[in-house]
Amino acid sequence: MPFAASRGSRVSLRYRTSDGLTDVVGHLEALTPRVIVRPKSGDHIEIDPADVVSVRELSHRPVRNSEIRALEHAAALAWPGTEQHWQDGWLLRAGSGHTSRANSAVPLLFSSSTEALSEIVSWYTARGLQPWLALPERLLPIKAPGVKPTRVLVRDLSPAPPASGVALAATPDGQWLRVYERDVPPGILTAVVDGTLAFATVGAAVGRGAVTNAPDGIRWLGVSCVRVAESARRQGLALEVFAALSAWGAEQGATRTYVQVLDDNAPARSLYGSLGFELHHRQRYVRADSLVLHA
Template sequence: MSELPAPGSRVSLRYRLPAGSAKPLTDVIGHLERLTPTVLIRTKDGELVDVAPDDIVSVRELSHAPVRASEIRALEHAAALAWPGVEQHWLGGWLLRAGHGVTSRANSAIPLGVSAQIADLSAVLDWYRERDLPAWLALPERLLPIRSPGIKPTRVMVRELPAAPSTASVTLARQPDAQWLRIYEREVPVDVLTAVVDGRLTFATVPECAVGRGAVTTAPDGTAWLGISSVRVPPGRRRQGHARAVCEALLVWGAEAGARHAYVQVEVDNHEAVALYTSLGFRLHHQTRYVAAEDLVGPR
């Protein structure tokens, strides 16, 4: 049986039909209600489909609810403003970001405009070469017809605000202080961490235990989004609720800052983070990946 996502996930599942059926396989789309002893799926119309695990041929997780490409583009626009690097440049429909080569989000080009084309990639490559940086493309699904699998497949998960308890143990500050940077550990320059375009930032800390970053930015459709990122707990402090406390404090802050929706971007193989965000009410919106522009342009 293919590995199944958590109950509540929306999936497209292909499974075998009994011998003698008119066709050997069929598909069902719906939300997972149960994983054992059989897999139970509730379709959009409320029908319950019961499938034996051994009959499952393949499963693909879908966005928790149907999502239009325009909605993906709007959310990714807000997310790009939250991690813009220290230099930005619009090239056609592409937003190019550079941040000393540190972090993928701050050092990649993303097709945010409907005018973004694959034909622009030579110019994208030149822009990054002028800065002695590799030209990475951040490619949300469905925005451009590029089939390369790329690297760092990432889940973009969303939830509504507020509905989060206040967390007194968490402190918030406009800048990351020495303790925040020590707990975070990654060597990300402060000017990259504190960069935002037309938005607000906060840096959350559970003293000696955990940190996180919150950014509120606005998509072109007027939606204010809270982005939670840079959540870090030292190994000796994990599994004690500190990451949850940071996230809950950031959710409250985001609601107070005017956001009505929140998102996180988490690599698909970071199972602990996915589980945490799922428990906080986040659900899959879409997926992204990074592709090297040079692989698409070819030798020059």
């Protein structure tokens, strides 16, 4: 079967044996000619690829639900849209329909539940917006598959000297907006709650950094909007943007950094994998009104 995980990933793998189906959780050490999984304890397990029934990539280390909720809180403050509203433990964000993150409700408090869905639908409908939910995995018992499956990747952040040749500004200038190209108003790009922003530009490459605090005390740097003009790709400019934003984030007191990458964005996943990012959790978007109608 095709593998949805790469070598080095931590996986939950189900496979056939002479006694029936069995499962193993561990790090994937090889894919061919035999699949090799090394559990946390015990010897590695070798499996014929033809016997593999299913593979699910897990976070690189066990992650508690409270850690997912805390990181999502910091990320929501870093991309809050232009209007926010708390509804029964959900943070509702609106930004005139520009970007999914700025126009979705995310469950951030332990008290958040599906009982608030009708109120969420009404709030977005009153603003002429579709009532999207941004659903981190495991926080709520909602089985709908959703759209835009996203990986939240993390790594530690260490102090580093400022990157030379990369311009940093508190707001995006004309050059930054031309390279970014997406039709996202500056008001959405510059929105942040209880945090600070930096917009990086080097040649035909740009990126956005946001430093915000999570409820558990961790200060996070979120890197987003990394884009390189097609004519300037494969020159290392994206790495320069990330290095500059990382150095800036460390100066702001951030100790960890995260990125949100769509599952089907292979170039971005490869870039951040080369920088040492590891899977923390997944997220997807689901229409709240479809859940209300189903209920």
